[in-house]
Structures are given as structure tokens and as C-alpha cells.
Amino acid sequence: MADILLRGGRVIDPARNFDANADVLLRDGKVAGVEREIAAPKDARVIDVKDKWVVPGLIDMHTHLREPGQEYKENIETGTAAAAAGGFTAVCAMPNTVPPNDNRAVTELIVRRAREVGAVRVYPIGCITQGQKGENLAEMGELQEAGCVAVSDDGKSVMNSEVMRRALEYARGFGLLVIQHAEDHNLSANGPAHEGPVSTRIGLRSQPAAAESAMVARDLELVALTGARYHVAHVSCAETVRLVREAKRRGLPVTCEVTPHHLTLTDEACAGYDTSTRVNPPLRSDKDVAAVREALADGTIDAVATDHAPHSSVEKDVEFEQAACGLIGLETALALCLELVHDKIMSPLALFARMSTAPARILGLVGGTLAPDAVADVTVVDAQATWICDPSRFRSRSRNSPFGGRTMRGKVMLTIVAGNIVFAEEKLVG
Numbered sequence: 001m002a003d004i005l006l007r008g009g010r011v012i013d014p015a016r017n018f019d020a021n022a023d024v025l026l027r028d029g030k031v032a033g034v035e036r037e038i039a040a041p042k043d044a045r046v047i048d049v050k051d052k053w054v055v056p057g058l059i060d061m062h063t064h065l066r067e068p069g070q071e072y073k074e075n076i077e078t079g080t081a082a083a084a085a086g087g088f089t090a091v092c093a094m095p096n097t098v099p100p101n102d103n104r105a106v107t108e109l110i111v112r113r114a115r116e117v118g119a120v121r122v123y124p125i126g127c128i129t130q131g132q133k134g135e136n137l138a139e140m141g142e143l144q145e146a147g148c149v150a151v152s153d154d155g156k157s158v159m160n161s162e163v164m165r166r167a168l169e170y171a172r173g174f175g176l177l178v179i180q181h182a183e184d185h186n187l188s189a190n191g192p193a194h195e196g197p198v199s200t201r202i203g204l205r206s207q208p209a210a211a212e213s214a215m216v217a218r219d220l221e222l223v224a225l226t227g228a229r230y231h232v233a234h235v236s237c238a239e240t241v242r243l244v245r246e247a248k249r250r251g252l253p254v255t256c257e258v259t260p261h262h263l264t265l266t267d268e269a270c271a272g273y274d275t276s277t278r279v280n281p282p283l284r285s286d287k288d289v290a291a292v293r294e295a296l297a298d299g300t301i302d303a304v305a306t307d308h309a310p311h312s313s314v315e316k317d318v319e320f321e322q323a324a325c326g327l328i329g330l331e332t333a334l335a336l337c338l339e340l341v342h343d344k345i346m347s348p349l350a351l352f353a354r355m356s357t358a359p360a361r362i363l364g365l366v367g368g369t370l371a372p373d374a375v376a377d378v379t380v381v382d383a384q385a386t387w388i389c390d391p392s393r394f395r396s397r398s399r400n401s402p403f404g405g406r407t408m409r410g411k412v413m414l415t416i417v418a419g420n421i422v423f424a425e426e427k428l429v430g
């Protein structure tokens, strides 16, 4: 493997609070040096990245790769290709596959397929309960041994408080993070829209923000009881932000994530009944969006995660209420989040902390930094390049994105995993 010298970029490494122009040398799958000027070693591949940002590879804590069982929507090959194109060097694969990843055989299949065809690192997440039924706990030790880095019943909440308590205690014994899709299913009643003036006006059945925050409030009591590490998936409303902020102040071991779409779209986006805006939790009010943006900037929300959820036209070319929940996010996440940087809501250092350093820390993964000796997982970004979003050109197998036609500012130029280029914008290295 040839050395790679990234020359003249702006290196942004949140793990070291480093933001300055420097050369970056990658050798043998590791970061070999970050210096003001590095002489090109013999036979090194020198790539001019002047005016570009060189950041630790993005890590997505929440991806649906759909393999095994729903390969017509996405598979590990197409999903990781989409990840690479989006600047991600690692993704965590949520367990609501068919069958669900609640046992060693499914985890091993995902690990093997990722090794065979994956463009980026894939970390499986196992189920909390068998079959995601919310009743009997999955064999977490076995899942961890096979490669799972956390447990979640994502798509559903663990509704039974006693089961959730035992799940937290059991996971704690293995040092596994419990990731909750926080939703009181009785209260939400599968409502496709956020309860408020917009849902009334456009005539959609709705669910209140309390369907999320009530579940988080309950869980935080159980975290206090058990001392287990707990992570809230896709935080969408102001009240959840308030609860997490308060729990962190109390010193509870809680972290959380927000999706790019909950940062950039309000419930007004559902007014055209575009089924790609049917997501769960639903797109919220402008006040909620303002709250999650502020919480991401101040660190109450630790991480950005895409909740990349591919669906085919079979699930989406139907009435809004009947449509499956979710949108594809891997290839739009960075540009959408950069809007917060362009709008001066957060610094580049803070953004890449949320998109790389924090996910690595929360899950105990390699990467998240460009410190010497770290793995050579690197993303090069042109933060100023503009492009028009066209989902028909995405690597993902699915097309359910509400962002088609949006002018994006910020483009992934190069994605490197363990020193290998897995995605390159032709202009840069063509």
C-alpha cells in the first residue's frame, strides 16, 4: 500500500482541538504524521487538498443496511458505498433486519458480508430483546462476542419498564451501550405527523412530542436506578433536550443523537404529502428544530446520526399514512449539517466532534481523530462547493429522500478507510 500525503489542507481534529493548515501523511493504514510541512516520501501518492478540510472519517451510529432480508431496499455493498460517498468511514448497522440481529448467526453474517463487500467499516448493533418483541432479553454476551458494539430494538421502544430495567442491568454487565428508540407506542399510536397546528391544517393523524419525551423521562429514572449507559436515538423535540440536559447535569451516563433531517426540516415539509418526509419520530415544529440545533451546538446532543432508512417505491408510493417511515441520509448528511456551520450556529471543530469524535468515544470505536498512530480513516471536504441534490445519482439502492432539488453547500472529495481510498470525487484525484 503506497503512502498517501494530503498536502496543504485545513486539518480539523476535534479530539486534539486542532484546527490549522497542515500536511497529513498516511502510512500502513495509520496516520503517520500531521505537520506544517511534510516532505513527500519516495513513491508516496501526493494529493493536493489546498482549500479543503481534512477531518477524521465520519462515523454514523445509526444506519439501516437492510441486509439480511430486505436487499431490494439496500444491501451491505450499496449501503456502504453510499456511506463512503457521504464521507463516512464507519457505520453502525441497526438490528431490525429480517430476521432481526438478535443472535450470533445474524451478527456473523453481517460481519462477513461487510468484510467481503463493504466499502467502509461496519459495526453491527444487536437487539435488546429476542425478535425485538420487548419480552425476553437477547443473549447480549453472545452478540458482543460476535461483533455487536451496542444493543437497540430500534424501530420500537422497549415498552415494558421491568424488561427495560433488566436490559439495562444485563447490558451494564457487558459494558454495552443501550440505544433506545424512545416512543410510547400507546401515546404515538403510529401517528404519521407531529401533533400541532400544521397536522391540523393538513389533516394528518398525529402524535405529540410527549410520545418521545415521556419514554425518555421513564428511561432516565431506570438509568438512575441501574447506573447503565444509555443513549437516546434520533432526539426530535425540545422537551427531550431539556430532560437530557438535566440528566447530564445530574451526572447520569446518558448520551444522545439527532438526525440531519430533524435539524433542517420542520413539520411544514409534510404539507406536500411527500412520503419521504414520513419519518419516525415525525418532523417537528420550528421550536423543536431550534431546540435540537441549539443542543447540538452546546453539546447536550452528543452526536449526529443519519437514521439512513432505505425504502423502495413499494413502501413509499402510497398514501402518506400508509407509507413506511424513514428517509435515506448517508449522502446528504454532511452538506445538511454544514448548514449549521455556514449559519454560524457551530464551529467546524464542534461539528466534526459530533460527526466523528463523539460517536467513536460513545461506542469505543477506532477513529474519531487524526492523532499520530490513529487509524487512517480520513475524509476530505470542500466546504464551499455547491451542488444540487439529485437522489437519482445516489449510490444507495433506494431513492426516498426529500432533499432532491435542494442546493447543498459542502461536498465530500475523498474518503479514506485504513489508508485505502474508498471514494474520490473525480475532480480531485481523477
Ligand SMILES: [Zn+2]
Binding pocket: 154, 155, 156, 181, 233, 234, 280, 281
Ligand atoms: Zn428509531
